[in-house]
Amino acid sequence: MVNLLHLRTLLEVTRLGSFAAAAGRLGYTASAVSQQMAALERDTGVELFHRSARSVVPTEAALTMVRHASKVLTDVETLLAAASRSTDSPIQELRLGIFPSLATYVLPDILRNPRWKKLGIELRVWVAEPSQTIQGLRTGGELDLALVYQVGQSGLAWPHTLERHWIGDDNFRVVLPASWGIREDAEMQASQLSDMPWIMHHPGTSDAVVIERLFASCNLHPRVVAYSDDFHASLEMAAAGLGAALVPELALRHRPPGVVVLDVPDIRLARNVFTLLLNEKRTAQVQLFTELLADTLRGSTAAVLAGSAAATPKSAQKSTPKPRS
Amino acid sequence: MVNLLHLRTLLEVTRLGSFAAAAGRLGYTASAVSQQMAALERDTGVELFHRSARSVVPTEAALTMVRHASKVLTDVETLLAAASRSTDSPIQELRLGIFPSLATYVLPDILRNPRWKKLGIELRVWVAEPSQTIQGLRTGGELDLALVYQVGQSGLAWPHTLERHWIGDDNFRVVLPASWGIREDAEMQASQLSDMPWIMHHPGTSDAVVIERLFASCNLHPRVVAYSDDFHASLEMAAAGLGAALVPELALRHRPPGVVVLDVPDIRLARNVFTLLLNEKRTAQVQLFTELLADTLRGSTAAVLAGSAAATPKSAQKSTPKPRS
DNA sequence: CACCGAGCCTAAGGATCACTGATGGTCAAC
DNA sequence: GTTGACCATCAGTGATCCTTAGGCTCGGTG
The missing domain is CATH 3.40.190.290 (D-Maltodextrin-Binding Protein; domain 2)
Incomplete structure (x- = not known):
């Protein structure tokens, strides 16, 4: 099953265009981000980045995944909000x-x-x-x-x-x-x-x-x-x-x-x-x-x-x- | 961050009304389900079940969470579908x-x-x-x-x-x-x-x-x-x-x-x-x-x-x- | 009433996961 | 040629997660 943290990382990576920058934002090392994205590719069976030595370029599939992922993440946000509201x-x-x-x-x-x-x-x-x-x-x-x-x-x-x-x-x-x-x-x-x-x-x-x-x-x-x-x-x-x-x-x-x-x-x-x-x-x-x-x-x-x-x-x-x- | 597996388990538990039954369905032990639900309660800060010795009863908050969770999970499904489709x-x-x-x-x-x-x-x-x-x-x-x-x-x-x-x-x-x-x-x-x-x-x-x-x-x-x-x-x-x-x-x-x-x-x-x-x-x-x-x-x-x-x-x-x- | 079984919880142990830190490679800029 | 960015990979380690084992409580039964 996909991991929500991986999705969040994916969003940050595509936004900033770099593993290293995303790592900085999220409080990880670049290595961790690299591994997370590899795991996400393995879990979904989709190639997410064209990698070169100095940069990564998101594929078409990654961009559609980003759109869905941001929806999923906001849904989770509202889930949390709703649940914490409905509890007394x-x-x-x-x-x-x-x-x-x-x-x-x-x-x-x-x-x-x-x-x-x-x-x-x-x-x-x-x-x-x-x-x-x-x-x-x-x-x-x-x-x-x-x-x-x-x-x-x-x-x-x-x-x-x-x-x-x-x-x-x-x-x-x-x-x-x-x-x-x-x-x-x-x-x-x-x-x-x-x-x-x-x-x-x-x-x-x-x-x-x-x-x-x-x-x-x-x-x-x-x-x-x-x-x-x-x-x-x-x-x-x-x-x-x-x-x-x-x-x-x-x-x-x-x-x-x-x-x-x-x-x-x-x-x-x-x-x-x-x-x-x-x-x-x-x-x-x-x-x-x-x-x-x-x-x-x-x-x-x-x-x-x-x-x-x-x-x-x-x-x-x-x-x-x-x-x- | 919430774990999608926990949400899936939550759905199964509320559907079947029991940790043990959900465990059977999902291929876990009852103990694992118990721990997952405890973790979910910890992660969200919401009490999800009223527990008695022989049964669990979902709280109001759990039911609203279930509604949102099923949405999240289907969103993830469509994410997977979309991504695997958009890849060549x-x-x-x-x-x-x-x-x-x-x-x-x-x-x-x-x-x-x-x-x-x-x-x-x-x-x-x-x-x-x-x-x-x-x-x-x-x-x-x-x-x-x-x-x-x-x-x-x-x-x-x-x-x-x-x-x-x-x-x-x-x-x-x-x-x-x-x-x-x-x-x-x-x-x-x-x-x-x-x-x-x-x-x-x-x-x-x-x-x-x-x-x-x-x-x-x-x-x-x-x-x-x-x-x-x-x-x-x-x-x-x-x-x-x-x-x-x-x-x-x-x-x-x-x-x-x-x-x-x-x-x-x-x-x-x-x-x-x-x-x-x-x-x-x-x-x-x-x-x-x-x-x-x-x-x-x-x-x-x-x-x-x-x-x-x-x-x-x-x-x-x-x-x-x-x-x- | 004692016993049993179902279903929950918790503790302990072990496999796996996931992150850090180190290393190495490639490429662009100077 | 050297340097600096950036990414991949690997080993090591701490955290996570699941199973096993045991304990508890409750309802049903002889």
Whole structure:
């Protein structure tokens, strides 16, 4: 019998066009995705991909399978929703750890969504940085679910008893003071930003490490005028003309006057947003909540993109695979 | 993520009203079904059954889940069908072993079905008794798929590398010469049949053993006037007034004049019909063929039932669990 | 009432599955 | 030519899933 996980993977692979990218999204290794797709081909007796050394191309059969698969998967979603609704489920308490940008710009939208009210979840929210919320998840901790982000492969580690679900990306954008007179649709090279003053993360934090490495790789050695881990503060300082800053799109939902947002092809970086969940808390309700979250986040970033010169990174950001053992 | 096998099991459990019966149908042990349902409850966070020591009762939530699940499963079927159709699949050769009654009364219906032609399977048929066709399946043998039956838990054994799929039941009926003057709708007890002459299987065959045991359990010690393993012969002899016979419904598709078919509550027995399949041959096409087979068989026996005083055995026939190691 | 059988649950053990991590191959870009 | 992406494959290991065995509860029977 076909495996639903394989179908989900198939969808992601055809969407992103690559095993590796899909693996990143789904929290697998590329090897796992390769094996899953091989298994799916074996189970269905259908050749799904034309493989070459550097890429895979979905066959016609794969595309029709994708159409059906997405239907099957949404049917399963509604199955879960219907079942959890028809049970006289006592309200489930969910203790959620969440990082500031999401709590500010996405969580309110969720709470206003009619789908949210149907879930019957009683929420307890704890806003903090990922490194802290992960602590809260450790066995016997005060949290059930944490929404965290990770920049590149850096830093974060969590017990392997936690389940990881990809929620979305949050791309960094370059923010300049409007007073510098650079147009929003200007084509900038990283090198042109070298002389300018920058507002950076506090050195030593894992995000700072990744960003410094990215800058170094484009030969950009910024002159630092401020250290700030708070994007609102960074934005306001940028608006005041202090310097350039690298700010994720989510934080740009609140965009003060006096800043210019640029897309610099050399500086492409994203925060990978995902959930970490205690295994025993993986109920249908929580699963539906995660879906809702992903949908809402997609909507949020789409709104931001629509508001500026839309920049869609062409290669998927790779995330750390689920650690085992 | 939910498991499709669990959903299929759920359907079977609610249909039959019991873990044990579903297990028989699906080729599992009751324990496996119990664990699957527990897993499904864990995965969905929904209580599916009210359990008592001797029975399970599906909850409201289980019933709504059943509705959705059957939709999901048929969607998966159509997914398989669509995918295997859209591939430029070269005609697959399938070497099928099949026992006489099925080959006579069901296979022709299949070949006439439009669904069959879409499958693109090139069939090679070998008609023989189960014990022989199973031999043909052994590695390197001349068969890919065998349609076999089994009466009770008796006799048959097959390599554990073969996959077993339940297809349907074929109930035995009591056939009497019309010349005995017994009405078709008469209520008979087994004891009333004790004095009559019987046409029986050859002693020593596994079917004969099961039938003798059944007869013994109703204190029926028949006077044997003929030994025959060929139901057509038995039927014709019964029609000629020689004696009573126990004949499966399938063979009654060809019902000679001069016989009366009875439902005797004490004598309830069925041939369990299922497929045995080489693992590496389990393609989507073969899976769809198996579905078609089950549907056609259901149609066949339904037709027979409609033609006589419908006798639906109320408890599911139990079949041997899949032998491992 | 004691016994038995049907049907459920759980624990333990073993086969299989599925993922990671390492290795190797191919191809495109520089 | 070298490097970097990307996919396939393999070995190893932890998780999963099914069978077996045993235990429990309930209804039917001598």
